Amino acid sequence: MPAHLTPISSPTRDALITGDPRRAFALAQALTVQPKMSHQSRGLWGYTGETGSGLELTVQSTGAGGAGAIAIVGDLAGLGVTRLVRLGTCITGHGEHSPGDTLLVETAVSRDGAGLRLGADGDGAVPDPGLLDRLSGVAPKAGISSHDFVSRFDPDGPSPAEGATARDLQTAAVLAFCRRLGLPAAAVLVVTGDETGEMLAEADLEQTFMEVGLKIVNRLS
Numbered sequence: 475m476p477a478h479l480t481p482i483s484s485p486t487r488d489a490l491i492t493g494d495p496r497r498a499f500a501l502a503q504a505l506t507v508q509p510k511m512s513h514q515s516r517g518l519w520g521y522t523g524e525t526g527s528g529l530e531l532t533v534q535s536t537g538a539g540g541a542g543a544i545a546i547v548g549d550l551a552g553l554g555v556t557r558l559v560r561l562g563t564c565i566t567g568h569g570e571h572s573p574g575d576t577l578l579v580e581t582a583v584s585r586d587g588a589g590l591r592l593g594a595d596g597d598g599a600v601p602d603p604g605l606l607d608r609l610s611g612v613a614p615k616a617g618i619s620s621h622d623f624v625s626r627f628d629p630d631g632p633s634p635a636e637g638a639t640a641r642d643l644q645t646a647a648v649l650a651f652c653r654r655l656g657l658p659a660a661a662v663l664v665v666t667g668d669e670t671g672e673m674l675a676e677a678d679l680e681q682t683f684m685e686v687g688l689k690i691v692n693r694l695s
Contacts, residue, residue, distance in 0.1 A: 485532035495519040498535035504684045527695040540588035540647025560661040570639040573674035576613035579661040582646035583619040589646035599649035602658035620646035
């Protein structure tokens with residue numbers, strides 16, 4: 475029995491997860507035909523629908539941070555999801571990328587507690603090789619690091635970990651947990667800003683999310 479999701483209806487085999495419930499709603503509307511809400515508890519909205527190419531898809535929000543995200547991922551796996559892609563946001567080191575860039579995560583170094591407990595240290599957590607290959611070309615490949623704190627509150631500083639060019643809050647934990655579950659997973663991130671404080675406008679971010687989401691589901695179909 476799922477511990478955190480109380481679904482209105484069961485998810486599909488393929489799932490696209492994102493942190494922000496508003497973006498889950500927008501993605502479901504943009505990517506599927508007449509999506510139906512499949513989850514609403516805890517404010518973590520989820521939707522199921524069918525893409526124009528006939529792919530049955532769940533779009534589920536996870537909230538912020540690795541610990542909360544893996545609770546949702548575990549429940550999705552228990553409810554029958556067999557393939558998962560995280561579409562999220564990140565910030566970049568100065569001069570590494572630009573706001574609006576998209577990154578296909580090749581490795582995720584953990585600087586968060588959940589990721590470290592799951593063994594996402596050393597060379598980092600990695601996506602499923604087959605799914606990474608399927609998504610190749612959606613965005614340039616990059617190494618990122620995942621942290622417990624948003625950059626402005628991080629006691630260790632705002633920079634990504636050594637060997638990474640961007641940082642987020644949950645990718646390392648999600649990839650490490652999915653590997654433990656035997657659930658093929660990958661992640662694509664949109665750069666929302668950099669260490670100088672330059673930020674992508676919300677309207678531009680939403681448009682980029684829709685465009686990247688479409689590329690992802692086309693590769694999954």
